[in-house]
Amino acid sequence: MAFYIKEKVAVVSGGASGIGLCCAKELLKGGLKAVTIADINEELGKDAEKTLCSEFGDNKALFIKTDVTNSDQFEAVFKTTLEKWKSIDLVINNAGVLNDSQWEMEVAVNCNGVVRGSLLGMRYMGKDNGGSGGMIVNVASVLGLQPLSSCPIHAATKHFVIGFSRSLGTPYHYRRTGVKVITLCPGFTDTPHLKEAARNAFTTFDPNIGELLTKELQGFPLQPSDAVARALSVVMSKGDNGSVWVSEGNKPIYEIVRTFKPV
16 A cells, blocks of 8 residues: 655654655655654754755754664654654654774664664554554665675664564554554665765774775765655555665666565
């Protein structure tokens, strides 16, 4: 069943720049009622709120400074959104980092942050908790589907996101909550994280790994952030619960077909 965004309210983590901000714009273009941007970067977040309200109208966007690894801060995003707009219908867990040199922080953001955002989405949108149902889109990466020698920890976190999202996106949980869970895997996308990747390589693990990362990244086609935002619209309209989709090389998206039947 397609998910229609007109007059809906969304929460987007990591929405102050890059893929997250482009997704917020794409949703508002499609008729979204309002979006809350949760991001740790206050300067970019305030600029994003100003830009979105200027382009789409007053009271269309709200920025809340948020560390997705902090449970109280992340839940406050949902509480404030519900108080302001009376509903939450869509959660996009997009916040993530590519920094194996700070792998504990990377795991906390990429794994714990997605789990926390998904569980909060289930709680605040779930029919079993008085909500109306909705959709969660967890942003993983093509590196969740393949190895990459130069950033093994980052790749592992993205494998985690896919496995977690597929398991949460099974009929059992949908029957309980009415919340669909879909995974979107961008290919290599022109974002600040990608530009800083070589600098953040885990050189104490291997002094040559930064050079290797630069070489490996050159082998992937680069795409703009708005290509992923356009892919999001397609995924939301076509994607089944638990499905996994890839958007890479600025080409049409495609689905990764399951090899099992969930219950």
